[in-house]
Amino acid sequence: MKTRTLLLTSLILMAFVTIWSCSNNEIDPDPEVNAMSRDSLNVSRYSRGWVHYAQVTKNGNYFRRMFIDSGSAAVVSNTAEIPNEALFAMETWFGHEQSTVFIRQRNSQWQSGSFSPGNPSYSVATQNSCNSCHSRAASTDFTFTKPLLVKALQKRQVQFVQCNQDSFNPCDLSVYLGN
Numbered sequence: 001m002k003t004r005t006l007l008l009t010s011l012i013l014m015a016f017v018t019i020w021s022c023s024n025n026e027i028d029p030d031p032e033v034n035a036m037s038r039d040s041l042n043v044s045r046y047s048r049g050w051v052h053y054a055q056v057t058k059n060g061n062y063f064r065r066m067f068i069d070s071g072s073a074a075v076v077s078n079t080a081e082i083p084n085e086a087l088f089a090m091e092t093w094f095g096h097e098q099s100t101v102f103i104r105q106r107n108s109q110w111q112s113g114s115f116s117p118g119n120p121s122y123s124v125a126t127q128n129s130c131n132s133c134h135s136r137a138a139s140t141d142f143t144f145t146k147p148l149l150v151k152a153l154q155k156r157q158v159q160f161v162q163c164n165q166d167s168f169n170p171c172d173l174s175v176y177l178g179n
């Protein structure tokens with residue numbers, strides 16, 4: 001009797017583990033193997049609508065995904081200019097683990113913020129630490145990835161690039177021109 005109970009318990013446990021690992025696979029964040037493909041630019045995230053335009057892959061299984069709010073994406077499509085109040089979001093991923101979401105908004109000057117994925121917050125403020133590094137991308141409106149944005153909107157495809165740098169370190173600026 002005891003053995004049967006034990007057997008039954010382990011069978012139930014195994015079933016749970018199988019279901020858990022399957023449902024885990026369904027949220028694979030890697031767009032190369034995920035349904036969120038190169039062709040689907042419009043996504044809904046953090047209770048807003050975005051255009052997902054680029055992924056930058058760096059050293060150590062680390063990658064960053066770039067988004068712009070849908071309204072501003074429409075303006076960029078028509079003018080190739082980033083309008084006032086445009087909001088950018090950048091997800092950071094270590095393999096399958098998502099970390100902080102960084103945001104930048106073009107107000108009278110660029111303002112910055114960040115939040116954890118489960119707790120979106122869109123408050124921004126002037127942050128010199130962000131601005132000083134982004135000033136290297138002055139020729140592209142203080143965003144590194146504007147060329148990838150313009151290209152993604154023209155081709156209607158998410159742009160994928162990579163370089164051998166660690167997390168925050170900029171790639172050679174030519175990388176952001178795309179392939």
Ligand code: HEC
Nearest residue numbers: 056088090102103104112113130133143144145168169170
């Ligand atoms: C040491 C340099 C550096 C610092 C500091 C930095 N960034 Fe960036 N940021 C980058 C680079 C480089 C990219 C382009 C993607 C890549 O190569 O990682 C980028 C891209 C972005 C993007 C996507 C739009 C764009 O500009 O291409 C956002 C949003 C962003 N950063 C937000 C922030 C915020 C918010 C801060 C401050 C908390 C910050 N960044 C600080 C280097 C930096």
